[in-house]
Amino acid sequence: MSIPNLAIIGDRINPGFKATRTMIEQRDFKGIQDLAKRQVQTGAIYLDVTIGPKGYEDYGLLSEVIQSIQAAVDTPLCFDYPHKNVLEACLKTYDPAKAGGRRPLINSLAETRWEIMDLMDIQPFNVILMASERLDEGAAKPNKRCEDVHKTAKRSAERLVKEHGLELNDIYIDVTVSTLVSDTEGLVRMALDAIESIGLDPDLKGIHIVGGLTNIGNMLPPVEFDGMKLRHVMESAFLTVAVPYGFDTVLGTPWNEFRMLPEDHVVLQTFREVIDLKGLDAMRRLRKLWANK
Amino acid sequence: MSEQQQKLIDLIADMNEEEAIKLANSMLDSGYDPMKLLEHCRAGMDVVGKRFESGEYFLPELMLAGEMLTEISKKAKPLIQESQTGGAASTKGTVIIGTVHGDLHDIGKNIVTFMLDINGYKVIDLGIDVPVDTFIDSIKEHKPSVVGLSGFLTLAFDSMKETIEAIKAAGLRDDIKIMIGGGQVDDTIRDYTGADAFGLNAMSAVSLCSGWIKAAA
Numbered sequence: 109m110s111i112p113n114l115a116i117i118g119d120r121i122n123p124g125f126k127a128t129r130t131m132i133e134q135r136d137f138k139g140i141q142d143l144a145k146r147q148v149q150t151g152a153i154y155l156d157v158t159i160g161p162k163g164y165e166d167y168g169l170l171s172e173v174i175q176s177i178q179a180a181v182d183t184p185l186c187f188d189y190p191h192k193n194v195l196e197a198c199l200k201t202y203d204p205a206k207a208g209g210r211r212p213l214i215n216s217l218a219e220t221r222w223e224i225m226d227l228m229d230i231q232p233f234n235v236i237l238m239a240s241e242r243l244d245e246g247a248a249k250p251n252k253r254c255e256d257v258h259k260t261a262k263r264s265a266e267r268l269v270k271e272h273g274l275e276l277n278d279i280y281i282d283v284t285v286s287t288l289v290s291d292t293e294g295l296v297r298m299a300l301d302a303i304e305s306i307g308l309d310p311d312l313k314g315i316h317i318v319g320g321l322t323n324i325g326n327m328l329p330p331v332e333f334d335g336m337k338l339r340h341v342m343e344s345a346f347l348t349v350a351v352p353y354g355f356d357t358v359l360g361t362p363w364n365e366f367r368m369l370p371e372d373h374v375v376l377q378t379f380r381e382v383i384d385l386k387g388l389d390a391m392r393r394l395r396k397l398w399a400n401k
Numbered sequence: 402m403s404e405q406q407q408k409l410i411d412l413i414a415d416m417n418e419e420e421a422i423k424l425a426n427s428m429l430d431s432g433y434d435p436m437k438l439l440e441h442c443r444a445g446m447d448v449v450g451k452r453f454e455s456g457e458y459f460l461p462e463l464m465l466a467g468e469m470l471t472e473i474s475k476k477a478k479p480l481i482q483e484s485q486t487g488g489a490a491s492t493k494g495t496v497i498i499g500t501v502h503g504d505l506h507d508i509g510k511n512i513v514t515f516m517l518d519i520n521g522y523k524v525i526d527l528g529i530d531v532p533v534d535t536f537i538d539s540i541k542e543h544k545p546s547v548v549g550l551s552g553f554l555t556l557a558f559d560s561m562k563e564t565i566e567a568i569k570a571a572g573l574r575d576d577i578k579i580m581i582g583g584g585q586v587d588d589t590i591r592d593y594t595g596a597d598a599f600g601l602n603a604m605s606a607v608s609l610c611s612g613w614i615k616a617a618a
Contacts (some may be wrong), residue, residue: 124585135479160585161558161593190556243506248530250505289460327602329459388468391461398459399416 110367111347114150115357117186117213117318118144118152121177123160128400132159132173140173141180150362154213155181157198158188172196173247178206186213186236186330199230215359216282219243219264225272235274236318237264239302240284252295257283257302258309267314276314277290281306285319286341287326292390294326297383300350307354318357321346322367329398333375336365338397344369345379404547406441413445413453413469421445425473434607435477442470446519453604454535461514492523494614495538498549499527500583501560506553509583513549514602522610525551533567540573547610550596553584561594571594571599578613582606 120143123129144155155177163170185208185388187198194361195214200321202212217224220243227233239261240251253256261281268274282301286295288324303317324346333341347355348369358366369376375397382394405428412421428438449466452458477565495519500510507529527535527542540548550561561581563575568574582589584602591599597613600606 123589129589135437158555159563161555161590164559186557190554216433248503250507250529290512291466293508295508327460330456375428387466391464395416395461395465 137176153241171201173390185211215400280316280318304353414448417420435480495545499531500529
């Protein structure tokens with residue numbers, strides 16, 4: 109970790125990682141505990157927890173996973189399900205006393221699934237708020253403009269503070285970072301604009317801005333720059349632009365190397381140019397990174 | 402194969418966009434059979450697809466090659482309609498696609514739609530957050546060979562399962578193949594949802610459709 113003030117929510121306890129999937133399938137709680145410890149040792153402030161779709165059917169297994177993690181580390185957990193019922197099982201299991209009294213985090217709340225907030229009756233929690241969709245006259249709509257993301261974030265944050273007693277620094281706005289290689293609509297640019305405008309909003313001072321970085325480098329070629337895989341360098345390029353705007357928390361792997369890139373770095377320059385292009389021109393520009401390599 | 406034909410195929414395969422379109426246009430202008438020309442474009446696209454599968458090309462190359470095909474088709478298709486009396490616009494088969502209810506993501510779905518379209522399939526795109534009943538009605542109306550369910554969020558897996566169960570309950574399951582894709586799909590998710598196959602990228606959607614539709618023909 110070489111970016112000051114950038115916090116990490118460790119994302120490894122997720123069956124999307126093959127090794128973790130095997131641990132979950134084989135009920136290898138020792139393996140999961142080791143994974144939890146390794147993430148804490150490398151700086152995670154929360155540990156994200158999901159056992160995949162199994163969690164919808166097997167609350168027992170989900171509870172056992174949570175208990176075994178809490179037996180190994182005192183870092184608070186982040187429950188990665190968008191469903192009230194599953195989150196209810198998680199919150200009934202989580203013991204704040206084992207995390208130094210710290211609240212768990214919910215990943216994630218959205219305007220379209222506010223019923224999750226009923227669960228505050230079980231125990232108080234902090235929230236990741238997905239700002240990439242909104243409720244518009246009862247219907248779910250995707251937010252594809254910066255103003256809509258900002259407005260949704262602000263409306264929801266106000267509601268969380270006024271109606272549910274949260275403080276702004278209990279709230280993490282997830283701006284949804286898109287995959288660069290398929291971004292023909294300028295969504296990465298939009299996310300950066302949203303981070304900037306939320307970061308500048310005096311009414312939202314203290315709120316956190318979070319995002320998963322796996323998407324941004326998804327499906328990029330396996331070429332390397334300075335001995336680092338392009339996908340990881342691209343994550344750093346994103347952070348180099350986003351952190352000064354107020355992006356302060358990564359949902360990611362704590363032992364990946366995140367760093368601020370120098371302004372003349374070819375990947376950062378490409379990133380800056382690509383996000384200002386739309387449609388296939390963005391693809392043409394991006395492709396230059398490896399087509400001439 | 403003439404030198405000109407091979408050159409067109411190579412230009413497309415090697416991502417020489419401007420030159421490929423220029424050559425195609427000049428061939429059409431000098432009276433080259435537009436049907437044949439589109440066949441060469443498909444051949445070029447096949448090379449691109451193979452390079453994608455072997456890890457030499459990536460998503461941008463697929464999309465740029467698709468764009469070349471679209472550009473060339475724009476000029477070639479009206480010429481085909483002029484010269485022929487129907488039957489020319491035959492498709493390989495119909496595919497219905499949509500992002501399942503509860504999920505609003507559409508980028509992956511749009512790429513799959515685009516790739517299927519340029520590969521000769523008739524694609525009916527139902528959009529995002531598609532209710533189960535809309536899938537059922539559309540299947541009844543269009544009688545597709547394949548239905549593609551897309552979703553990026555983990556909650557989409559439940560919607561996929563629900564949609565497939567409803568298709569089964571409506572008695573339509575046996576007539577179609579169902580593929581899923583979008584987020585972290587794998588064989589466990591495929592099994593959970595009851596789909597026939599899963600795809601990790603747009604090319605695998607094309608391969609799945611071509612395998613199924615060939616097998617059925």
